[in-house]
Amino acid sequence: MRVLFQGAFYFYKQIISLLSASAIHFLPLADKNSGSQRKHWHNWYRLPPSWVNPLLILIWLIVGISLRLINLTAKPPWTDEFATLVFSLGNTFISVPLDRAIAPDILLQPLQLNPAATIGDVIHNLATQDNHPPLYFVLAYQWMKLFKSDGGLISLFGARLLPAIFGAASIPCVYVLGRVAFRSSLVGHLTAAMMAVSPYGVFLAQEARHYTLAILWVIGSLTCLVIAARHIQNRTPLPIWVALFWIVINALGIATHYFFSLTLCTEVVVLIFLAWLQLQTSSPASELDGVKGKGEGGKGLNPKPSALSPFPSPHQALLTCQTTSSKSLFFSPPWRRIYAVAIGTCVAGLIWIPTLLENENRGALTEWIRGSRVGLEWLSPIFQALGTLIAMISLLPVESSQALVVIPSGIVMLTFFIWAVPILLRGIKIQLQHPENRMMIQVLAGVVISAIAIFFIFTYFLGIDLTRGARYNFVYFPAIVVLLGASLAVCWHPPQMETEPGKNEITSIGKWGINGKKAVMVIWLMGFFSAVTVICNLGYQKYYRPDLFVQLIQQTSSTPVLIATTHKTYVHTGEMMGVAREIKLANSLQNPLFLLAHQDRDPNASTIALENTLKKLPRPFDLWLVNFHAPVAETVKTCVTSDTQSLPPVDGYEYELYHCQ
16 A cells, blocks of 8 residues: 555656646746756656657546546446447347337347448438438448457447547647647646546547547637637638648538537637627727827827737737728638638538438437426526536536435535636636737637537527537537636646745635645546546436346346337337346346337327237236336236335336236
8 A cells, every 4th residue: 555655646746747847838827947947857857858748648648548448338328329339330220120029139139230231321321310420420330340249239348449539539639729729738738637537528438429529520620710810810821721621620520410510600609709809900990099099198109909809909900001991801811711611611511401301300319308498497407507517627426326425525526616716717817818828718718608608599599408418518628628728727837926026926826725736736636536436427327227227127027027118219219228238138037028119199009009019928927117108008907016116216217017917
């Protein structure tokens, strides 16, 4: 134990030292004697300075990939993951029979490898039965060929490994975004460090879904956005390679998830804001005001730029260009290529419109985020959005079923945020005071604020509650992490204020004596323990627990069982696939059967299917009605109702038990 603590302490010191070495690149906040610092760290580590950044990135990558691989298959797959598995194999849910009793192997048949399936089958099945674009599924189709089947079924480890790799790849990518945005390796490293341990990032990386790939495209698109913003500020042409890269990234993002278009909407809002600021600082009226100020006591000779504007003051604009009309301004070099990027992106997005219009299942698959609200339910989206934001940084086991765990976890999280929020806000405020970083804070904060606004517009005005799906927040998640890294950079290198001539004093921006590097490490450790919470299924818990439901059946039923559910879409097929998979792995139930009673507009259709099935089955057997939303069949009333109130609830599975003797 002593050796373990000594090793952890040594690792802690090395991380702090390496980060301090990289901090000399943070020019806006670093000490002036950067050359002596670089020489000091070179002598301390006997390493070339060029090795420091790659070594730190490697450390964050190792931490991130380790957290994403631990317990990767410990949690059972849920309905959305089953959709990924089935469609990635080129299979379809249509092959599962409805309205009759079937064995688990028949229900699980779409999860078997299909050598005859092609990429064309993957694309066609998605276009006709799902509401997602095909890029990730095509990649998964090729990827799954590298793994052997698991008991005749597709490998869950292989399916989840691909998004875990994409999630780990976001760590060095977000480092690039942070460094490009703030021209600081320190910001880049702190951003990558927080991405590595973000509980939200770990949650998405451990699911066989496409969100981590979409996050990579968001990072790439935001990188192009900050480059474009800097060219707008400098009024220089956007490089052709950046414009082409931007179009390709946006096209790939839309082909991965349609909600990537929400990221594009936030970028449009930010560009409009930058155009408005540029128009304000370059309009003839502004220039005239500068001239008037010059004639009134000389006060206009050197006016200060606005604290909110990243662009030159009116007087500075007058020195560079005499009279700039708004028409010529918006056809200046940076804007012409930005328009080209917008046109190229629109073309890449419009090609998917026919697919969306032809998909008949699109409305049925999104029913869960639609609905009306009554009373206090109008406030739930606000708390859902706030909860997702908090869980991007910190998430202790507040979802545990034990009060002795929930209460202390909630107190620790509340205390942590009472202490950390002022520190983070102060860091952003200090960054806004620096001309080099002000615009980047405005750009990234604009992405976050406009994304949240779009979510609330969909929720309150269109009746589509996007806040219910925490995973949809991937559209602005990288911007949150970069803002966090920029704020922590101020904590790592606090600014110095001159109190007396020749004396500088570091300002204190923390409480309880926790400042500077200690504050950064506490925030990072909170993220680390939050990630551990997620991988132990104590945070971002699975919506469905078929493993617990199968254990309940084993403990309760001593006769053959029929598990019946109402069926509308493949979502309900996936619910039963989870149960069938656990039964197959446990291999303890004797001849279990499943009934997917299809239901369109008439709920009695499911009742009739259940009635006909029960008449054909030999007795005795136990009937488990699971998520069965239809009138109970008359034949069921001849069975003995079990007291399910004494049985434990199971997430995702509402059940009733009948003993048919």
